[in-house]
Amino acid sequence: MKKIIITIDGWSSCGKSTLARQMAKSLGYVYIDSGAMYRAITLYFLRNHIDWTNESETTEALSNIHLSFTYNEKSAQSEMYLNNENVEYFIRDLVVAEKVSEVAAISSVRTFAVSQQQKMGEKKGIVMDGRDIGTTVFPKAELKIFMTADIPIRVERRYSEMAAKNPNVTIEEVKSNLQMRDQIDSTRAVSPLRMADDAILLDNSKLSMEDQLDIALKLVAKAL
Numbered sequence: 001m002k003k004i005i006i007t008i009d010g011w012s013s014c015g016k017s018t019l020a021r022q023m024a025k026s027l028g029y030v031y032i033d034s035g036a037m038y039r040a041i042t043l044y045f046l047r048n049h050i051d052w053t054n055e056s057e058t059t060e061a062l063s064n065i066h067l068s069f070t071y072n073e074k075s076a077q078s079e080m081y082l083n084n085e086n087v088e089y090f091i092r093d094l095v096v097a098e099k100v101s102e103v104a105a106i107s108s109v110r111t112f113a114v115s116q117q118q119k120m121g122e123k124k125g126i127v128m129d130g131r132d133i134g135t136t137v138f139p140k141a142e143l144k145i146f147m148t149a150d151i152p153i154r155v156e157r158r159y160s161e162m163a164a165k166n167p168n169v170t171i172e173e174v175k176s177n178l179q180m181r182d183q184i185d186s187t188r189a190v191s192p193l194r195m196a197d198d199a200i201l202l203d204n205s206k207l208s209m210e211d212q213l214d215i216a217l218k219l220v221a222k223a224l
């Protein structure tokens with residue numbers, strides 16, 4: 001059966017990874033969370049006190065970073081490894097979320113991540129979600145989805161996810177982080193978040209997860 005590349009871009013906390021994961025599972029494709037890579041790089045920079053406004057320091061730091069994904073049978077999810085350490089838990093922290101958009105705006109960081117993402121798609125049969133996947137990473141992808149949802153819904157979704165882990169987090173903190181990231185991600189100079197001309201818009205504000213998956217799988221059938 002023909003395998004294609006599916007890209008899912010969109011605003012923060014729109015449910016991109018939920019949809020991407022479900023699509024990959026039903027199609028038997030690989031799912032790659034490109035945001036996890038930017039988060040892992042940010043975690044490395046924070047832990048090692050890297051001044052990412054300094055170009056040579058950033059380049060040197062990147063040369064010491066090895067990123068990989070490993071499938072965890074227990075969680076039935078592929079998890080992010082930074083220099084062979086499972087960092088899946090740490091990269092979801094608000095401390096990382098507060099800095100990740102700043103780090104992801106750096107040109108050398110993007111070159112580093114994008115070249116690895118492109119390699120992962122060489123054999124096709126992949127669903128990758130992020131911000132620039134349909135525009136920069138795989139501009140020739142056979143199916144591009146751009147996701148959006150109303151802000152209060154996105155805030156609520158992200159808040160319940162974060163509060164389960166950290167009961168001290170407030171809804172205001174989550175909202176301001178989400179808005180700040182959208183602002184930085186969509187206005188940065190290199191590969192800003194934007195909908196590719198040939199992407200299909202999917203607003204899931206009023207959709208159940210089942211409905212959303214159903215729509216997406218119909219789009220796949222069309223693309224095949």
Ligand code: DC
Pocket residue numbers: 012013034035036038039100101104105129130131132133181185
């Ligand atoms: O998808 P996420 O929220 O985990 O992504 C974290 C940050 O990484 C997001 O605010 C912007 C950045 N990012 C990016 O610049 N390009 C991507 N392809 C994916 C994420």
